[in-house]
Amino acid sequence: MEDNQHLTSEQLMDTTEHSLEHTLRPQRLEQYLGQEKIKQELSIYIKAAKNREEALDHVLLYGPPGLGKTTMAMVIANEMEADIRTTSGPAIEKPGDLVALLNDLEPGGILFIDEIHRMPRIAEEMLYSAMEDFFVDIIIGQGDTAHPVHFPLPPFTLIGATTRAGTLSAPLRDRFGILAHMEYYKKEELERIVLRSASVLQTQIRQEGAYEIAKRSRGTPRIANRLLKRVRDYAEVKGEGLVDQEIASSALDLLRVDHEGLDSVDHKLLNTMIMLYNGGPVGLNTLSANIGEEMDTIEDMVEPFLLKEGFIQRTSRGRIATQKAYEHLKLTHLTDN
Template sequence: MGDEELVERTLRPQYLREYIGQDKVKDQLQIFIEAAKMRDEALDHVLLFGPPGLGKTTMAFVIANELGVNLKQTSGPVIEKAGDLVAILNDLEPGDVLFIDEIHRLPMSVEEVLYSAMEDFYIDIMIGAGEGSRSVHLDLPPFTLIGATTRAGMLSNPLRARFGITGHMEYYAHDDLTEIVERTADIFEMEITHEAAAELALRSRGTPRIANRLLKRVRDFAQIMGDGLIDDVITDKALTMLDVDHEGLDYVDQKILRTMIEMYGGGPVGLGTLSVNIAEERETVEDMYEPYLIQKGFIMRTRSGRVATAKAYEHLDYEYSEK
């Protein structure tokens, strides 16, 4: 287990009442969970989607805790064959939660096994090969599948249609993220001022995972360059040295915008071309950087490609002129 994953598990809330932010998703889930428990039924299948680091995995664990059931965790890339999924499904107890991260990366042959499992709680598998092969019917206990994805558009229509509950995880409001930073600091016994927590939250792209990672780095600066207290001065100095500006843009974000402006006159430019020019994988740009740049109004998507906005020019001190 990596350090970042260990930190996330330490910080993970256990119940909806402890989960900060995502109020719309929480309020809906609270109703659906209570209703399922009153009927003594498995919760309907849940699809959680949104950019990385917004708490989809954490929410899956919270749902299982609220239901009082076990959670089995896996991910799309790990399940290579239908037999891998069959083994997991066959091991489920009544009411269990099966959490599949990156569910959009399931092979189609595996995905097709899920259809009957999700809809009617059974699977048909082929045993043997050739003329001696035969179909075996396996009944499954009622269970809840929670799928998480950063790319909901890549899910097939048949799979997406089998999720009765969908939750769109959005970037966190500044106040919620400030509260998360203060909670993390309290858990790890860091001394931080409210102003510093607010500044760090402002520059964390609305993302708890980034906020917690930056908090650890700012703590290092506070210990070496100060007396250990994390205040707004040390926070600004640390984040500036880490190339995180006051809009939360890091080196790669700025490189994307500068490349669009300097090499392509602000665009339009295709995502593939842009990715090659900044030496990043297309999927990395599309999943990790572009959503925030669009949400903050620095980039627009058009039919011809991505376009840098007037706000991007102003933020990076370029002169902007209408095309």
């Protein structure tokens, strides 16, 4: 309490928000909602590893952003009762950065690398022997004094997370013993997540309000929790603090998130394809220039959901807007006129 007296109001808000985010994350497999197939498999692998008193085999979590890959890594660490060190691919700039992380691990410890596809190739190659035989060879000194040093490591588990599993090199991908494809969530699963998060946030919510948020959340828990917070704000200002279907719908309309979960960027992309390019095919470079979004953003954040829901198709010649996109935007094919 005395420590908090020295914090500014902004620092207190940041601390509170971080604490809430941590609380919203499940800590155990039984608390983790959705991804049932992955949970069932992991529970077996974890129990077997603990029975043998061994480190869990290396795990690759892959799938679109916001589906809980980081949370799953933390859950695995809790289930294994193991310490976890976290980093990201871009943060590992040179082999020495990786060696320092590996050196900090205790036997059975876990190293979590988010965005592992963005790790430099020279550091990635060092992982091969670390993952397979638990050692790294490093060069000490420079010039004539340079010499290799064999550096043994304790048995550990690498958990990698990526939105682009296809860009990982085959040697790295093949060293993961457990591959877990994180899939989009069903509306009913997201509804349960929203209800749980509302309880943590001490927000009054009705089931139909939770479902309204869930069905507009693009099958993604991160988006569901973000929308819940904004709907909560709307309910406190425009209503009496209760999130029902009407309040949720009004708030999400204000946020320009439609009933299919499409936001302003989705609408801009689809309208560009249809109005400027007659529905396509149109290249990613062209779309990026037209809507003012980076190609990586479109490819990683926007396209996966639109492809899954059938609003666009990808062909060798470019992206094509489907009939469903025309109907959703209440537009007709130019060739129909």
